[in-house]
Amino acid sequence: QVQLAEFGGDVVQSGRSLRLSCVASGFTFSAYAMHWVRQAPGKGLEWVAVISYDGNNKYYADSVKGRFTISRDNSKNTLYLQMNSLRAEDTAVYFCARGREMATPYFDYWGQGTLVTVSS
Amino acid sequence: QSVLTQPPSVSGAPGQRVTISCTGSSSNIGANYDIHWYQHLPGTPPKLLIYGNNNRPSGVPDRFSGSKSGTSASLAITGLQAEDEADYYCQSYDSSLSAHWVFGGGTKLTVL
Numbered sequence: 584q585v586q587l588a589e590f591g592g593d594v595v596q597s598g599r600s601l602r603l604s605c606v607a608s609g610f611t612f613s614a615y616a617m618h619w620v621r622q623a624p625g626k627g628l629e630w631v632a633v634i635s636y637d638g639n640n641k642y643y644a645d646s647v648k649g650r651f652t653i654s655r656d657n658s659k660n661t662l663y664l665q666m667n668s669l670r671a672e673d674t675a676v677y678f679c680a681r682g683r684e685m686a687t688p689y690f691d692y693w694g695q696g697t698l699v700t701v702s703s
Numbered sequence: 704q705s706v707l708t709q710p711p712s713v714s715g716a717p718g719q720r721v722t723i724s725c726t727g728s729s730s731n732i733g734a735n736y737d738i739h740w741y742q743h744l745p746g747t748p749p750k751l752l753i754y755g756n757n758n759r760p761s762g763v764p765d766r767f768s769g770s771k772s773g774t775s776a777s778l779a780i781t782g783l784q785a786e787d788e789a790d791y792y793c794q795s796y797d798s799s800l801s802a803h804w805v806f807g808g809g810t811k812l813t814v815l
Contacts, residue, residue, distance in 0.1 A: 587748075618804070620749075627705060627790075627792060627806055627807070627808045627809040628741075628743075628749065628792050628794075628806045628809070629806065630802055630804040630805070630806065633804070642801070642802075642803070643801075643802075644801070644802040645801055645802060648801075678748065678749065680749075683754070685737075685754075685755065686736075686737060686755075687736040687737035687738075687739070687755070687795060687796045688796060688803075688804065689737075689739040689751065689754050689794060690739075690741075690749075690751065690794075691751050691754070691760070692748075692751075693748035693749045693750070694748055695747070695748050696748065
């Protein structure tokens with residue numbers, strides 16, 4: 584069965600960096616676009632970034648553009664999110680999600696999430 | 704403020720029917736993009752509930768159904784059960800934004 588497991592969440596100071604990982608299993612990882620979606624405390628879901636199946640195309644939400652970098656290693660079935668210059672407003676649970684590239688793309692499987700807390 | 708607008712909360716008694724609305728605009732739902740729905744219980748992964756407006760993934764009970772018209776969409780839940788108490792999010796695609804993947808603000812369903 585499809586499984587996604589995120590790692591790397593931590594408490595970090597404002598301005599510092601953190602890298603999240605998402606290990607995938609149960610499907611052909613290299614065939615799917617992958618996303619990061621986050622949920623701040625008490626808030627709704629916010630899309631963060633997407634990477635194409637081959638890693639050649641990447642898109643970001645304006646709120647993280649220039650600070651976050653999404654990447655993947657298909658040989659390791661792993662998705663990454665490098666987060667630099669972290670701000671208090673980046674505090675959230677970060678989910679990785681598998682993308683379905685239909686006429687209107689959606690997310691068919693999600694991980695449990697990993698908590699990132701940015702302290703000032 | 705979310706691109707897609709949902710009511711913050713809805714409630715219903717066991718066995719009743721409830722609907723959750725999702726209102727967009729001409730650059731997302733009105734641009735003929737589909738609506739997808741997710742169920743989220745805190746501490747668990749969000750779960751795809753409805754995709755492509757009215758399609759249920761395998762394992763989702765037929766008590767859940769979706770519809771879309773114009774710039775709005777709805778999720779209907781019939782025969783409410785205690786286990787349906789969760790947050791529900793609609794999601795679509797917006798051609799006018801760099802963050803193309805857009806969510807509603809979420810609706811908390813309380814089963815009375």
